[in-house]
Structures are given as structure tokens and as C-alpha cells.
Amino acid sequence: MVTxxxxxxxxxxxxxxxxxxxxxxxxxxxxxxxxxSDGLDDAxxxxxxxxxxxxxxxxxNPTVEQFEHAVAELEGAEAALAFxxxxxxxxxxxxxxxxxxxxxxAQRQLYAGTLAFLQGPCQRMxxxxxxxxxxxxxxxxxxxxxxxxxxxxxxxxxxxxxELADLDELGGIRGPFTLVDSxxxxxxxxxxxxxxxxxxxxxxxxxxxxHNDATLGVIAGDRDLLDDIWAYAVLHGSTPSPFDxxxxxxxxxxxxxxxRQQNExxxxxxxxxxxxxxxxxxxxxxxxxxxQHALASLQLLxxxxxxxxxxxxxxxxxxxxxxxxxxxxATSLGGPETLVCHPATTTHASLTLDEQAAxxxxxxxxxxxxxxxxxVDILADIEQxxxxxx
Ligand SMILES: *Cc1c(COP(=O)(O)O)cnc(C)c1O
Numbered sequence: 001m002v003t004x005x006x007x008x009x010x011x012x013x014x015x016x017x018x019x020x021x022x023x024x025x026x027x028x029x030x031x032x033x034x035x036x037s038d039g040l041d042d043a044x045x046x047x048x049x050x051x052x053x054x055x056x057x058x059x060x061n062p063t064v065e066q067f068e069h070a071v072a073e074l075e076g077a078e079a080a081l082a083f084x085x086x087x088x089x090x091x092x093x094x095x096x097x098x099x100x101x102x103x104x105x106a107q108r109q110l111y112a113g114t115l116a117f118l119q120g121p122c123q124r125m126x127x128x129x130x131x132x133x134x135x136x137x138x139x140x141x142x143x144x145x146x147x148x149x150x151x152x153x154x155x156x157x158x159x160x161x162x163e164l165a166d167l168d169e170l171g172g173i174r175g176p177f178t179l180v181d182s183x184x185x186x187x188x189x190x191x192x193x194x195x196x197x198x199x200x201x202x203x204x205x206x207x208x209x210x211h212n213d214a215t216l217g218v219i220a221g222d223r224d225l226l227d228d229i230w231a232y233a234v235l236h237g238s239t240p241s242p243f244d245x246x247x248x249x250x251x252x253x254x255x256x257x258x259x260r261q262q263n264e265x266x267x268x269x270x271x272x273x274x275x276x277x278x279x280x281x282x283x284x285x286x287x288x289x290x291x292q293h294a295l296a297s298l299q300l301l302x303x304x305x306x307x308x309x310x311x312x313x314x315x316x317x318x319x320x321x322x323x324x325x326x327x328x329x330a331t332s333l334g335g336p337e338t339l340v341c342h343p344a345t346t347t348h349a350s351l352t353l354d355e356q357a358a359x360x361x362x363x364x365x366x367x368x369x370x371x372x373x374x375x376v377d378i379l380a381d382i383e384q385x386x387x388x389x390x
Contacts, residue, residue: 009074009188010256017070017249020062029246030062050227059234063242067249068218071208074187074252075200077220081230082245086183086203087113088238089217091121093199096232097177098150100126105143106153107134109163109359111181111203112348114155134158134165135291141173155181156190157300160308160343160367161283161360164292167299171196177225183207186334187220188259189302198225207305207334210251210258214244258336258372262305265378266370272379273309278316278386280364283308306333306369308343314363315390317342321366323388326373326381333369338378341367 021027035054037043046055053060064082072080083089094117098104106118108131118129132139140152152173154165162184170178171192179199180192186207192200202208204216217238219226263286270284285296286303296303311317320340321329327338331346341347348361356362370378 008256010260012073013070013188013252013255016073016252017066017068019069020066027063027066027246027249030242032061033057051230057242058237058239061240061242061245063249064240064245067204067216067240067245067252070249070252071187071202071204071218072220074255075193075220076191077193077200078223079226080218080220081226081233082204082240083217083219083233084238084240085215086111086181086201086205086217087117088236089201089203089219090114090181091117092233092236092238093179093201093219093229094118094122094127094151094153095125095236096229098122098127101148102127102150103145103148104129104151104153105140105149105176106131107140107155107158107165108132109134109158109161110153110155111159111183112350114153114181115355115359116350118153134163137166138169140165140170144173144176146175149176152176152178153181154179155183157184157285157304157306159184159306160347160365162285162290162304162306162308163283163360164285164295164299166295167192167195167197179219184304184306184333185300185302186255186259186305188255189263189304190300193221195299198222204248206332207259208251208255209244209248210255210334210336211247212332212335212337214247214251216240216244216248259302259305261372262334262370263302265373265375266305266307266368267303268375268379269368269370269382270307272383273307276383276386278311279309280312281310306367308365308367310362311364311366311386314342314344317364317366319388319390320385323385324381325384326377327368327371327385333367335369336372338371338373338381339369343367 068080130143156165177198183203199221284307327340
């Protein structure tokens, strides 16, 4: 038999997750919350099976399962498990794997919701967290307490300054489970599992769904581990909506062309900003002057669709946000519209000034999520907004 050539991930994305649709090319929306059974034995079998599809939608749902299969295929994973949001994925995974007395090692540069979760609910439940600086080599492994550390959490590239965790280093850690929030990379930009990491996590609300019309989280990894997390997730209740899973599955079909276009534009914007007199620093791993560019070239398949940069102060940032015409002032990322946000007053507003300083969220920091508009138009918009005078 002739072995078919290995497909590119963007090609796999076109057909990934096509169980349950028969000859239909588009997935079906299974809105049902419950399924009929054929008597007690059958009902018992469904109620006690792992991730049985035709029982009750908090346990599993065929439309959601198609989305999970698609993500698993793109991540090169045995399985995936979806949640009602990215934070749902984080909270349920942490509580599934940790309990009172457990210890977590986490990167300091994190999505503010993740940081707030680790500092608030986790501490209240008696889970200790050690935060490390991701730019210090070996910091994750050094902070592990043998026998107590249950989970090591990284976010790479990180929000909002695009710092990278060394995935080989994380994958080499033995003992605790390792988790990478890979949202900024999408499954086409990075493959944490191939580096030995246990769990790849995404807020699928972002690039995976890609159209600002779904709120969804997902993790990918070995089936046994995900089944264990599922057993807790059913009780946690951060259940994904089948409608959002359907939208995300449609988004996955175009993930290849979308991320290619957005990456090209992001690179052009980064190069333009790096040369601009109003801009002091550009944070984009694709630039050769980025302090982690060498690591980026080793582990990123695409440098990314998000970048951040610094202008003089809050007033200059405010002027920029008030002057953009194509870019819209909104949080979130990975969608068709170019979005701009000021992390200090929005995504990271809940942090104290000291925490903002520790995570590199300065008053002049601006984050851009590059959309699908023509590159020349995005460039022109950013240039005219930077030229706006007080
Ligand atoms: C948005 C985001 C989250 C949270 O995801 P939600 O879907 O908003 O709950 C987590 N991590 C990163 C890196 C994100 O960008």
C-alpha cells in the first residue's frame, strides 16, 4: 500500500473532526441537552461510561466532540477536552489535578485572569503557587518541590509582552504535570506536546474560533490524563455550548489562511514600529532584536498574530487609541478585526501597580491583535494614529 504524503496542518484543518456527520461536509448542531435510553441497563451504561456521547450534554455532546477531535488532530494529541471558556479550562484543570496542600509553579507573565485565579481561589483552597520569571533559564524546574508540586503552568507566547517559555525545558520536567497556555500561538503556530509537555491549553475564543462569535476553551493531551480531568470537569460545570463548538469548528477550517495572513501583517507592523521615532520598544518574537528570537525560531512555527509596543506614556497611548480608524479598541485577539487595547487599564487593570510592573505592563504599553484587513491599510492606520498630535 502506498502511504499518503503527510499533510500540512492547514490541510488537516479542512477535514479534522468529521465524525458524526455522515456524508455532510458541515458538522451538525446537536443542541440536545439529553438523550433517551432503552431501559435501565442502557441508561446505567451511559451514565457510568467515560465521556459517553448520548447521555447528557454536560458529560459529552456530539458537536462538541467533533470540535475536540479537530483540536486533538491539530495538536498531535490522543484526545482533547473542551470547556465553556479558556478560564473554564484553566480552573477545571487546576482543580482536577490539585488539592489543599498541593503546590503549583507558574510563570509570572500570565493572562491576568489566570494570575487572579492562581492568587485568589487557589490560595483560598490551600494551593500554594510559586511564580517564576520565564526569562531565567531553568527557573521552572528549580521551583519544583518533589512530591508536592502537582502542576507547572506556562503561557507562551505570553500576554501582553510575548515572552516565551522554553518548551523543551518544560517538557523535560519529571514529576508534576506540565501545562502550556498556547492561545497566542494557535495549534498551527506551536506544538507543545511534541516537546514533551503534558497539556496544551487554548482559549479557543481567540484564534481557533477566530471570528469573535464563540466563547470556548480546550485542552489537548494523553487520553488517560484527559479522562481524569473530565471526571472532575463534569462536576465543575464549565460546559461548552454546542453552538460555540460549531462556530469554532467552522473557524478551524480557515485557520491556515487566516493565521498566514495575520502573521504576514503582524511582521510588517512590527518592522514598521521598530523603526518609528514614537515607539521605544516592540515586543514581537519574529524581530531579530527580540531577546528570545533564537528560541522563537526553534519552537514557533509562526511568530504570531499579536504584538505589543511602548509609547512614551499613558497620554500618548490614549491618543493612539483615540486616533485609530481601522483598528478597534477592544480586548481579545485572533479575530478578523485588528484590535488594539491598553493592558494597564483593561486586561491587567485588576493588578496592583507592583504586579503590573512585575509583568511588564507599563503605562505606555499598547497591544495589537492583527486582523484580516489588507496589510497596507493596517500599516497606514497605525502610522496615522502615531502621528496624531496632542
Ligand atoms: C483570553 C485568554 C484566556 C482566557 O480565555 P477566555 O476564553 O476569555 O476565558 C486565557 N489565556 C490567554 C492567553 C488568553 O488570551
